[in-house]
Amino acid sequence: MHNSDPLVIEIGELAAIKLATSQFRTASSTLVGPGDDAAVVGLSAPSVVITTDTMIQGHDFRLNTSSAFDLGFKAVASNIADVAAMGAKPIALVVSMAITRETRVSWLMEFARGLQVGIDQLAPDAAVVGGDLATAEQVFISVTAHGDLFGSDLILRSGASPGDQIAVCGTLGKAAAGLELLEHPDKSLAKSYSELTDIQLRPIPPLATLFQGLDGITAMLDISDGLSLDARRLADASGVQLAIESSKLLGFAAVLEQAADSLQSRDGKQRDPMDWVLHGGEDHSFLVTLAPGVSHRGFKVIGSVQQGSGVLLDGKELAPSGWDSVSG
Amino acid sequence: MHNSDPLVIEIGELAAIKLATSQFRTASSTLVGPGDDAAVVGLSAPSVVITTDTMIQGHDFRLNTSSAFDLGFKAVASNIADVAAMGAKPIALVVSMAITRETRVSWLMEFARGLQVGIDQLAPDAAVVGGDLATAEQVFISVTAHGDLFGSDLILRSGASPGDQIAVCGTLGKAAAGLELLEHPDKSLAKSYSELTDIQLRPIPPLATLFQGLDGITAMLDISDGLSLDARRLADASGVQLAIESSKLLGFAAVLEQAADSLQSRDGKQRDPMDWVLHGGEDHSFLVTLAPGVSHRGFKVIGSVQQGSGVLLDGKELAPSGWDSVSG
Numbered sequence: 001m002h003n004s005d006p007l008v009i010e011i012g013e014l015a016a017i018k019l020a021t022s023q024f025r026t027a028s029s030t031l032v033g034p035g036d037d038a039a040v041v042g043l044s045a046p047s048v049v050i051t052t053d054t055m056i057q058g059h060d061f062r063l064n065t066s067s068a069f070d071l072g073f074k075a076v077a078s079n080i081a082d083v084a085a086m087g088a089k090p091i092a093l094v095v096s097m098a099i100t101r102e103t104r105v106s107w108l109m110e111f112a113r114g115l116q117v118g119i120d121q122l123a124p125d126a127a128v129v130g131g132d133l134a135t136a137e138q139v140f141i142s143v144t145a146h147g148d149l150f151g152s153d154l155i156l157r158s159g160a161s162p163g164d165q166i167a168v169c170g171t172l173g174k175a176a177a178g179l180e181l182l183e184h185p186d187k188s189l190a191k192s193y194s195e196l197t198d199i200q201l202r203p204i205p206p207l208a209t210l211f212q213g214l215d216g217i218t219a220m221l222d223i224s225d226g227l228s229l230d231a232r233r234l235a236d237a238s239g240v241q242l243a244i245e246s247s248k249l250l251g252f253a254a255v256l257e258q259a260a261d262s263l264q265s266r267d268g269k270q271r272d273p274m275d276w277v278l279h280g281g282e283d284h285s286f287l288v289t290l291a292p293g294v295s296h297r298g299f300k301v302i303g304s305v306q307q308g309s310g311v312l313l314d315g316k317e318l319a320p321s322g323w324d325s326v327s328g
Numbered sequence: 329m330h331n332s333d334p335l336v337i338e339i340g341e342l343a344a345i346k347l348a349t350s351q352f353r354t355a356s357s358t359l360v361g362p363g364d365d366a367a368v369v370g371l372s373a374p375s376v377v378i379t380t381d382t383m384i385q386g387h388d389f390r391l392n393t394s395s396a397f398d399l400g401f402k403a404v405a406s407n408i409a410d411v412a413a414m415g416a417k418p419i420a421l422v423v424s425m426a427i428t429r430e431t432r433v434s435w436l437m438e439f440a441r442g443l444q445v446g447i448d449q450l451a452p453d454a455a456v457v458g459g460d461l462a463t464a465e466q467v468f469i470s471v472t473a474h475g476d477l478f479g480s481d482l483i484l485r486s487g488a489s490p491g492d493q494i495a496v497c498g499t500l501g502k503a504a505a506g507l508e509l510l511e512h513p514d515k516s517l518a519k520s521y522s523e524l525t526d527i528q529l530r531p532i533p534p535l536a537t538l539f540q541g542l543d544g545i546t547a548m549l550d551i552s553d554g555l556s557l558d559a560r561r562l563a564d565a566s567g568v569q570l571a572i573e574s575s576k577l578l579g580f581a582a583v584l585e586q587a588a589d590s591l592q593s594r595d596g597k598q599r600d601p602m603d604w605v606l607h608g609g610e611d612h613s614f615l616v617t618l619a620p621g622v623s624h625r626g627f628k629v630i631g632s633v634q635q636g637s638g639v640l641l642d643g644k645e646l647a648p649s650g651w652d653s654v655s656g
Contacts, residue, residue, distance in 0.1 A: 096424070130379060
């Protein structure tokens with residue numbers, strides 16, 4: 001086993017990077033890829049959208065729950081969602097990571113394959129153009145993703161106006177339900193609800209649906225920390241109040257009910273699927289506001305924008321209950 | 329003390345990011361700065377240069393040797409050197425970092441100040457445009473830097489031809505000497521040679537000098553892992569042989585002799601300053617090849633490019649002895 005699957009530290013940084021890089025395809029925008037001091041990426045116009053996000057072992061993931069492939073896929077998904085939430089198409093990623101002295105070459109290769117498959121499925125015009133590999137006492141994955149607007153207007157969090165509709169593109173609560181299923185001692189539960197655990201392990205931000213519906217979006221963000229917290233961010237940035245109707249969220253909750261019941265049958269603890277819908281992050285769906293009268297396939301209207309501040313659910317203040325990656 | 333200087337986890341991610349961000353200035357290229365899903369950076373033309381580098385506590389730095397300010401400054405220096413080594417001017421940085429449960433707000437503020445002072449001194453047209461803050465069991469600092477060629481030609485590692493001159497822009501060996509001084513038990517040594525330890529703690533890649541001498545550079549890289557290793561990379565990428573003359577390196581070694589003697593007087597161990605010059609990294613100077621006949625102020629010619637492969641010192645093979653961040 002040792003001979004056929006050495007540790008990364010046994011083969012060294014350069015050999016490991018060469019192996020990992022062999023998993024990557026270039027994109028048409030990749031003018032200079034990995035191997036020089038820096039990469040060079042071509043754009044359709046002289047501006048670039050940039051976002052960065054980090055996943056840390058023991059905080060954002062556990063190695064016994066997430067495979068290397070899952071982590072690569074998820075690192076792509078979470079970052080390209082932030083690019084798309086500006087109205088831009090992802091074109092290039094750089095990946096800084098630390099592995100440990102125990103990390104095997106096969107793990108690193110699977111991680112790299114997860115990155116490339118994530119790109120192939122979610123953002124086929126993008127490529128990994130560079131990166132950095134080091135050792136640490138825990139695994140650390142930091143991706144910086146870059147986007148090109150390709151002539152579309154930039155969509156900020158601050159563009160919502162009273163009278164706009166509030167809509168969600170993508171799922172809500174599935175990743176949160178999936179996390180509870182994955183963390184439950186009864187491992188058969190996670191297997192029974194693989195559609196939910198898959199969303200937690202390998203989220204699928206609906207970029208194709210989003211890009212077909214960009215017209216009329218006035219404000220947008222990636223729901224990474226939960227609807228209640230991210231809606232507040234949009235409301236604050238736009239200086240408006242978001243009035244959400246719980247009746248419009250019932251469809252999101254309905255598909256989670258069976259999992260909630262199964263969890264309760266194991267531990268007796270009652271769960272309201274609506275809590276996952278309102279407060280669960282990591283589906284990497286998009287919260288948007290739409291100009292009045294606009295409707296798009298795949299966008300579910302959940303309320304309306306009003307004068308005021310904060311977020312209401314059925315007329316009452318919806319307190320955020322999302323994730324704070326430092327104090328949480 | 330606790331009240332006036334709380335822990336970062338006591339005030340939470342959002343408050344900590346707000347405080348750190350208050351240290352940053354925007355640049356004219358910053359179209360959208362921190363606070364949305366992603367930043368947007370304007371360019372002079374439709375291409376962007378991208379590089380990323382990570383520093384990890386216990387591997388790349390120690391908190392009892394490097395101050396928070398030093399680390400911020402160094403994170404800027406090491407990344408903008410890679411941008412400049414492509415011939416591009418740094419315009420935007422994103423900073424992903426993890427702090428620990430013991431990190432104080434004052435430390436994070438000093439780190440952010442170090443980032444901004446580094447930018448002010450080394451790349452005044454750049455800005456921190458975004459980032460990400462998390463907690464971990466050790467401090468991680470990952471910076472992705474972006475550059476704009478502003479009409480200059482891209483300079484790769486692969487452009488050297490036989491007949492070119494080899495030159496260095498910047499210092500050699502000072503950071504390596506500084507590291508040995510900092511790690512010596514006799515702390516008075518580091519104080520006596522602060523010019524050397526300062527280069528280790530807060531390297532100053534000579535961007536202004538470099539940008540005045542871009543004409544005629546045929547290949548370039550940032551010397552981050554030592555001349556012997558980085559020269560080999562340039563030789564490999566260009567398919568040429570680099571013939572370096574030790575007589576041309578004597579000036580770099582001479583300024584390190586007194587420090588070598590002082591170290592020897594403490595521990596009896598003899599040091600050859602030329603080892604620091606040949607194999608020490610982290611000065612973040614630039615190794616370039618120049619077309620025949622070209623000379624620039626601040627560039628020291630150290631040899632010539634020939635047909636063949638590898639690196640020679642006075643006609644004999646120069647074995648690389650640089651840093652491998654994974655197996656090293």
